[in-house]
Amino acid sequence: MHDASPHLLRLTTHGAIDEIPATDWNRLVGDDAPFLDHRFLAALERHGCVGETFGWIPLHLALRDADGVLRAAAPCYLKTNGYGEFVFDWAWAEAHHRRGLHYYPKLVIAAPYTPAVAPRILTADDAGRPHHTRALIEGARHLAARLGVSSMHWLFHTEQEGEALASQGLLPRLGCQFHWRRGDERDFDGLLAQFTSAKRKQVRRERRRVAEAGLRIERRRGDQLDAAEWACLHQLYCDTFERRGGVPTLSLAFFTALGETMGESLLVVFCYQGARIVAAAFNLVGARTLYGRHWGCSDAFHSLHFEACYYQGLEHCIATGLDHFQPGAQGEHKVSRGFLPTPTWSSHWIADPELRAVIARALERETLGMREYLRRMQDHSPYRRPSPSPSD
DSSP states (O other): OEEEEGGGEEEEEESSGGGSOHHHHHHHHOSSOGGGSHHHHHHHHHTTSSBTTTTEEEOEEEEEOTTOOEEEEEOEEEESSOTTOSSOOHHHHHHHHHTTOOOOSEEEESOTTOOOOOOSSEEOSSTTHHHHHHHHHHHHHHHHHHHTOSEEEEEEEOHHHHHHHHHTTOEEEEEEEEEEEOOSOSSHHHHHTTBOHHHHHHHHHHHHHHHHTTEEEEEEEGGGOOHHHHHHHHHHHHHHHHHTTOOOOOOHHHHHHHHHHHGGGEEEEEEEETTEEEEEEEEEEOSSEEEEEEEEESSOOTTHHHIIIIIHHHHHHHHHTOOEEEOOSOOGGGGGGTOEEEEEEEEEEESSHHHHHHHHHHHHHHHHHHHHHHHHHHTTOOBOOOOOOTTO
C-alpha cells in the first residue's frame, strides 16, 4: 500500500516488521528504546503475541526517499480492541456506538503492551527530521482516511512529537506516570539521604522486612538465564495476569527469544526463598533509561513488590549510570518511594467531525483536571525541600 508524498517521499505499510530490514529500522530507533527494537517487535510477531488473536494487527509505516533510503518509520497496528494500550478510550468507543458508528478497527502507533515514553516518529537526527516528521504524520492521516477507520492514536510519544502532531490537527491528551531521574546520588543511601526522615525510614523498613523474611535477591542480565529460569519467569508473569483477570499475551517463546537476541537489554530481578524462585521482575534496559515491565510472585511477602520492582531497579540505575527509570503505568504508591509525577502524552485523530468536536471539548476539561492531579501528586514528594534562605 503506497501514498505519494511531496519531495519524492513515499510511505509504505508493512504487515510484518521483517519486511523492513533490521539495520534500517534500528538506525532510526536509536539505543534507548529496546521495546521498539526490530528484534523486540519481530519476537512479538513471530511468537504469536500480536496478530488477529489479540487485536494487534501489524501495519508498520515506512517513509522512503527516491533512492529507497528509509527516512522515517513508526510501529503501527490496526486495532480491533482497546487491550494493551494503557490510554483508555472506552468512553470514545461508547460515543461512537451511540451514534451508530463502529469504533473498531482503529489505527494505533504504539509499542504493544508497553506504556513507556519514547519517540514514536522514528527519524534520523539530521536536518531533514522536521520535514520527514511532517511527511510521516501526513501520510498516516491519509492512510487512516483511506482505510476508513474511526480514529488514529499515537501513544506515549515525546512532548516534542506532540507539537508536530498538534500542528497537523491531532488532539493532544495529557496523562501521568511516576518516574525517577538521576540527581547527584552515588549509591542507594545517597538517594535516601535526599528523602524526608519519615519516608527514608519507610523505605528502610520495607527493605528490612524482605531481608527478615529470608529472601535473597539477584539481578541478572537476560543472556544469563537458562531455559528453566525463563520458564519460571513466564509462569510468574502468567499467574499475575490470570489473578487480575487479564490476558497474558506474551508467550514463553517470546521471552526466550529476547534472551537469545537482545539479552544485554534485559534485566531480571529474581527473588529466592532458599533455592526456590518465588518472585521475579522483568525490565528492559536502554542506554539511558530503565523500563520496568512485568512482575510475578508465587506467595505473599510483605514489601517484596517494592523491593523487586522499585528498589532493585533504582540500585541498578545508580550503579550503572542510567539517568531515568520508568517503572510502568499508574501507581500513586510510587511517589513515596522516589518516583515523581511526570506528564505523558498521546495524540488522536477522530474521523467523524461531530465526535471530534465533542472529544476535543472533553479533552480540554480532562487536561485541566490532569494538571491539577500532577500538582497534587508533586505535593507528596518524599524529597526534602530546600531550606529557606535567611531572607525568606
